[in-house]
Amino acid sequence: MEKRNExxxxxxxxxxxxxxxxxxxxEYIDITLEEYLLTQIYNQSIAKWKKLANRxxxxxxxxxHEKGMISTKxxxxxxxxxxxxxQDGFFPTTPNHVLINEYLPGQGIEPHEDGPIYYSCAAILSLESEIVMDFYAKRVKSETAEGTREYAGSLLLQPxxxxxxxESAYVDYLHGIQESFYFTKGSWLLNYCCCGKEEERxxxxxxxxxLTFRLVTKTIPNVVRLGK
Known part of the structure; x- marks a missing residue:
């Protein structure tokens, strides 16, 4: 019998x-805090949003930046x-950078890695609806050849x-979201055990x-220079 999930x-x-x-x-946060965060996010001015091709x-x-981030509070x-x-032990010090992404149906992001300018941990908090995130193991053929990727599995990210x-999940794997209008739930998901074990649909x-929280290890103080 095939071993679907360990x-x-x-x-x-x-x-x-x-x-x-x-x-x-x-359920890292409750519904009240989720609603509060969404209110704060959508109370921001339109100028705070950066529009990309897919989100x-x-x-x-x-x-x-690789030379250092001019940090703001x-x-x-x-x-x-x-x-x-x-405090929960995921970062050695408090994360100092947050990206808030909005994904509409049909939007996604190519498989990617966050890179060495951050401490090797990323914490992604999901709000409002569920989505499937795919993971790919990086493979390098040789020192001169370009890397390839191998599908490693998918997770259901619930609200x-x-x-x-x-660690290895950060350094050795890529993660991405398919640009689709639907996804499939079923036993093929790596965290199927905590998703209600619904029939595939x-x-x-x-x-x-x-909300993606990360720690930029090299920062430059945001100093306002006053003229004489």
Whole structure:
């Protein structure tokens, strides 16, 4: 018999054994906090949003750069969650950068990695609706050849859940969301054990908002220079 899923379910944290360093936490926040965060996000001016070809986003904390990020203070509604993530042991210090992405049905993001300018952990908080995220193991043929990728599995990211990518999951894998108007739920999902074990079915996508917390290790103080 085919072994579909080796992941064991814990109501607090689900460690995805197939991808070392990948942890899924359902209901990391409650509905009240979810609604509050969505209110704060959509109360921002239109100028705060950056429109991309396949989604729009808000950037908080500064613009990350390999030479260092000129850091700005996170607003209190993001700082509170960043502090909790550090207190829960996911980061050595409080995350200082947040990307807020809005995904409409049909929108997604190509498989990618976050890169070395961040501490090797990303925490993704999902709001409003569920989505499937795919993971690919990076493979390098040789020192001179370009890397290839190999499908490693998919997770269902439910509203109010937290996804932690660290260690090997952060360094050795790519993650992405398909540009589709639906997704399929079933036993093929790596975290199927905590998704109600529903029968396989197709689900129409709805708008989803994600908050990705990261720690930029090299920062430059935001100093205002005053003229003489």
């Amino acid at each position: 992941t064991t379910c814990d109501k607090q944290q689900i460690k995805i054994q197939q991808i070392p360093g990948l942890v899924y936490i359902p 729009r986003l808000q950037n908080w904390g500064g613009i990350p 996170l607003p209190y509604w993001l700082q509170n969650i960043a502090t909790r993530l550090q 109010r859940s937290l996804l932690i990518m660290r 197709q689900v129409d996508r709805k708008k989803r908002v994600s």
